[in-house]
Amino acid sequence: MASLVAKDAEREAPRGLGHVAFILVMVAVAAVVFMITRSIGNSYAFFAAYVVVQYMVLGTAWNILGGYTGYVNFGVTAFFAIGAYSTVVLHKLTPWMPLPAMILIGGVMAALVGLGTGYLTLRLRGVFFSIATLALAVVVQTLITNWDFVGGARGAYVMRPRIAPLIGGDYIQYLFLVMLGLCVIALATARAIERSALGYGFAAIRDDEAAAEASGVPTLGLKLIATALSGGFMGMAGAPLPYYVTYLDPSSGFSLNYAVNAIAMPLIGGTSSWLGPIVGAILVGGLQEYIRVTISSAVNVLVAGVLMVAFVILAPQGIVGLFQRKKR
Amino acid sequence: MTALLHVEKVGKRFGGFVALQDIDLEVQPGERLGLIGPNGSGKSTLVNCICGTLRNEQGSVSFGGAAMDGLTAHQRTRLGLARSFQLPRPFGSLTLAENLRIPILYAVNARGERTLSGAAIDARCLELLGQVGLADKARQMPRDLTQIEMRKLELARAMAADPKLLISDEAMAGLSHAEVDEILALLIRLNGQGVTVIMIEHIMRAVMAFSQRLAVLVAGRKIADGDPKAVVREPEVVRAYLGE
Numbered sequence: 049m050a051s052l053v054a055k056d057a058e059r060e061a062p063r064g065l066g067h068v069a070f071i072l073v074m075v076a077v078a079a080v081v082f083m084i085t086r087s088i089g090n091s092y093a094f095f096a097a098y099v100v101v102q103y104m105v106l107g108t109a110w111n112i113l114g115g116y117t118g119y120v121n122f123g124v125t126a127f128f129a130i131g132a133y134s135t136v137v138l139h140k141l142t143p144w145m146p147l148p149a150m151i152l153i154g155g156v157m158a159a160l161v162g163l164g165t166g167y168l169t170l171r172l173r174g175v176f177f178s179i180a181t182l183a184l185a186v187v188v189q190t191l192i193t194n195w196d197f198v199g200g201a202r203g204a205y206v207m208r209p210r211i212a213p214l215i216g217g218d219y220i221q222y223l224f225l226v227m228l229g230l231c232v233i234a235l236a237t238a239r240a241i242e243r244s245a246l247g248y249g250f251a252a253i254r255d256d257e258a259a260a261e262a263s264g265v266p267t268l269g270l271k272l273i274a275t276a277l278s279g280g281f282m283g284m285a286g287a288p289l290p291y292y293v294t295y296l297d298p299s300s301g302f303s304l305n306y307a308v309n310a311i312a313m314p315l316i317g318g319t320s321s322w323l324g325p326i327v328g329a330i331l332v333g334g335l336q337e338y339i340r341v342t343i344s345s346a347v348n349v350l351v352a353g354v355l356m357v358a359f360v361i362l363a364p365q366g367i368v369g370l371f372q373r374k375k376r
Numbered sequence: 377m378t379a380l381l382h383v384e385k386v387g388k389r390f391g392g393f394v395a396l397q398d399i400d401l402e403v404q405p406g407e408r409l410g411l412i413g414p415n416g417s418g419k420s421t422l423v424n425c426i427c428g429t430l431r432n433e434q435g436s437v438s439f440g441g442a443a444m445d446g447l448t449a450h451q452r453t454r455l456g457l458a459r460s461f462q463l464p465r466p467f468g469s470l471t472l473a474e475n476l477r478i479p480i481l482y483a484v485n486a487r488g489e490r491t492l493s494g495a496a497i498d499a500r501c502l503e504l505l506g507q508v509g510l511a512d513k514a515r516q517m518p519r520d521l522t523q524i525e526m527r528k529l530e531l532a533r534a535m536a537a538d539p540k541l542l543i544s545d546e547a548m549a550g551l552s553h554a555e556v557d558e559i560l561a562l563l564i565r566l567n568g569q570g571v572t573v574i575m576i577e578h579i580m581r582a583v584m585a586f587s588q589r590l591a592v593l594v595a596g597r598k599i600a601d602g603d604p605k606a607v608v609r610e611p612e613v614v615r616a617y618l619g620e
Contacts, residue, residue, distance in 0.1 A: 245481040248470075252478045255467035258429060262461070264453040264483030264537055320469075 078228040100333035107313035107325030109281030115319030118254030123181030124307040126188040131286030151287040158283020166275030203297025206290035238322040312356040318366025387434030410587030417593040458539035464526040466518035473501040473514040476536040483537035
């Protein structure tokens with residue numbers, strides 16, 4: 049493992065922006081987005097924008113394993129809910145703990161589960177791996193539903209503070225700000241992976257695992273890195289959820305919507321680049337939030353389904369892929 | 377002189393089927409060895425056991441004097457053992473240059489003897505593609521290549537790992553007369569640069585032109601090993617190919 053980490057630091061000559069510059073630009077964009085949302089002067093804007101940004105993180109996390117490495121994970125809700133329920137536990141045990149610390153712990157828990165799942169299932173190829181991840185989601189949901197400490201099937205109430213720390217105003221503003229920060233970290237990580245030896249190793253695994261191994265790529269080790277990173281970011285995306293919904297029960301924490309959207313958004317945006325999940329999340333997530341208030345809260349699920357089918361058939365490279373092909 | 381590759385009493389079964397039995401094989405540094413045998417005689421299985429893609433149940437394989445048993449395929453590649461696949465298996469979503477970048481990043485750099493980065497990797501990729509005559513296609517995708525170009529890419533990717541031993545698994549199958557000569561010249565040139573080469577091939581013209589020594593596998597056993605001209609006249613070899 050040590051040699052893997054050493055190589056990760058060895059990046060190719062950066063195309064376009066360097067890593068630090070990219071992070072600064074992203075922070076600036078996040079700050080502008082936050083100021084715009086605040087200027088609307090309506091809590092609902094924060095609630096809607098939070099969901100879109102949450103899906104950016106979730107889609108980016110899914111894409112690290114599904115898009116870069118080629119392993120399709122149907123068990124998104126398992127990792128997402130582990131993050132969420134880890135916050136429920138922390139809220140009961142250590143209510144004074146700051147939210148970023150809870151997110152970090154939730155992420156570590158989900159990453160560990162990702163590592164374990166990866167170790168047990170990564171010898172399965174293709175669709176068999178996907179089925180195993182689906183089974184994981186069912187197993188985790190059953191365990192949580194029967195765990196009384198976190199409310200079991202009844203669910204748990206998590207009261208959010210009335211006032212946001214640091215920035216003042218409604219607490220949802222703070223939740224949104226934290227999620228924006230998480231999104232910047234997830235994007236910077238995904239983009240750094242794409243340009244590093246790690247990204248090339250992932251791509252080799254996706255294209256042909258035997259040829260990758262014959263070229264010196266430690267496939268099992270790299271796949272474990274991918275499952276841990278992917279699971280970890282999913283957990284972090286889920287960790288603030290209890291404060292967002294204030295009442296969390298298994299059927300909402302493990303809602304199929306999360307899994308469908310986390311897969312649909314990278315596929316629609318394009319799986320080859322960090323930009324894909326962002327484009328997908330803005331398009332699908334934005335459309336869903338719009339339809340939720342204008343037409344019906346049930347129709348919004350249809351959006352992801354219909355768009356996903358359309359893109360898989362008409363533009364399998366996603367929106368980003370369409371533009372890349374034009375450039376070439 | 378110690379052998380570069382030493383295969384000792386290697387045996388491999390698939391269920392009840394004995395694919396390899398008691399295979400002994402030595403390859404000296406710098407040697408050009410031909411390995412022939414009818415279809416299904418176990419040539420590719422032997423390659424897979426040597427390279428770590430399959431685990432042999434019996435016997436052992438050592439490389440450069442050290443036993444490799446239990447090492448994974450990527451660890452063996454890092455030791456200096458490279459192979460080309462019988463059916464080309466390029467990384468389809470990467471350009472030709474990026475295809476070669478993988479073994480440079482994960483075999484050459486991981487080995488730690490020299491570490492290439494940035495522009496040095498790009499230059500090395502172009503140099504390798506130049507050696508096989510694909511330099512002008514560096515930015516193309518593998519799907520744009522012809523069959524022989526695919527074989528050349530396969531060999532270039534194996535060479536990108538800076539191997540001591542290259543195993544070429546039927547790199548010439550299905551190629552035209554002139555194309556066979558091209559690949560043949562390429563392999564001999566690599567050997568001239570100090571790389572030991574094992575060539576598995578059905579095209580006897582190429583095998584006889586290439587091999588300094590010839591080994592024959594039939595039904596999972598090695599039945600002959602020695603001077604190519606003498607080996608192809610051995611009655612057992614003739615019988616295996618032509619029948620009684």
